[in-house]
Amino acid sequence: MTLTAVDTPPHCLEDVAVLMPAYNGQADVDLTLASFNESALVHVLIVDDGSTPPIVAPTLANLQIEVLRMPQNGGIERALQTGIDALAQRGFRYAARIDAGDRSVPQRLAKQRAYMEAHPQVAGLGMWTQVVTRAGKPLFMLTPPAEPAAIRRLRFFRSCLAHPSMMLRIDAVRAVGNYRATYPSAEDLDLFVRLMERHDCANLPELGLYYELNEGGISATRRRRQVLSTLRLQLRYFNVANPYDWFGLAKNLLHLVTPYRALQRVKRSLLAPRASH
Template identity: 75%
Template structure:
């Protein structure tokens, strides 16, 4: 196999997702990982908000800590590149995906297709909710390990992650819902 695609239980791939990602990887040999935009839905399937990370590899690399560079269950990975940098590592618990993406970005490009590829089920029992503190500690460790003092987005990402660390999860979810609702109506 040349490629591997990710998806989580409860999530649903948009039609043609895999074909589009495979075609993109076939056409872009320097790209090790390609994700897609994601519609976050409730357990009942009601749309909540869209995740639209940058498409361009350069922008994605620059903004890697300000927002998630790739939506993990939306990605297709080039197997040889993953073998080269090493697979998921337990060293950064609950942020193994970010660790892998950062290591891939050191040697390759990563990108996102700027179109809907996944319906992601928001789950209060998921890692982002149940292992939040561990995930934030791992994310901050990765941020410090890969920190570029000349990149203003790394500074903004540090501030954002520290704010997440001290803000209760439910409060953060309310803020996100409000911001995404305001953005949707604008």
Template identity: 70%
Template structure:
């Protein structure tokens, strides 16, 4: 793993203490594999009233990701020696942020867009509630043309998220701000559950900490239907089922329903599932 930084030598980013502003302890964390234009568009979408720092974990892109010049933002690129998947990229990213002294990691994926002042709102809530280890937001899902498809509105409070965690995704991963120390405490991102690394992390965090959501729009998530491969989808469903069986509470009917829902995904075509989501979430449910 090697480092490169836009406009400054790597040693200038060794510690967070030298940075200024209300978001000095927050880092945007973005894994990326190719897609230079998407990386640039996503980082440019951040609008905050303080300087920002962003860490891109380049997961073996060819050509390598180049740190874009974004006004008001310092951008560092950590390069993985080879493509190892998002799980390893995020693991390396959290380790790098912990070493640099950051308290919060604000997740986003290349191609998604941040709503203005998302980071300030999330940090304020997490500062006020020290038990919060992860805080997401509502998310508008859009197609590649930017047209709205449906809105994801996960529950705001920790208790509801614990009750429904195996039935409904508790947080939208690219919208989440994470407390770096808590992520390290529970073992960081892991590779044991391919394509479900986010659910694996959230379930472990919920065993020791609280997770929540801001009940307002914080992210525009781009759904690339043509980019979903059958192999990755099947891995995700399998990993999700393994996690559900591991955390299954036989006294919670929602856990039973969640397992049934996952089993149904095995036999339901992807595009049909997207139609169901648009019909269901589009009604504001």
């Protein structure tokens, strides 16, 4: 099934498409897409990054799904770049990111689109994120700042934009060079920094995504590569007048020498909700 975007009233989602790269994990794909609950038809583009067997589009009410198959596994950076270009060719204005295994909250797409229509200077819009185990048990909430100025200031000190929660303005993404593999496993931060040179990025300060903490995911299995790419980005865009750039540099150097599981334990202990007394 081929996706096509047309001009529609503001309450519809005809110019929005969910962009989900996938490599194997059919069950996770099905779970994620089943979580979308919107008042309008939801368009979805799955970029199958060389899965074996190939990803199959599930049949779900109120979703129109296309699978774009890559000839071989080329990595998430290439899959996302291909997906953005494909959505632009189909006439979509907004790409709503999500990863297989994560779940959307009801009306997420409508809320994000309404905000971006009202704020044309915003090229990327995230939402607060509940981090959960693969079994769905809540671990901690990610509640980054909402305002563009705070996000710019803290961009290298903390994760201000949860990639799978983002809605992106497709023309802006392509104008700054699209996703790229220059900073492996940190393709999201690389894109956000380039977007913020010309536009704003913001967050809706409400829950928009349930993010599955997958010990086999990129953050775990390619962690050293991710931290090194982040450090390279920090040095490339370092602002000596911003104290949070210095704090972020020190933080990522610490991440480079600290075991992944130890960092996760610290994060859970700091961010997990405290029981009331």
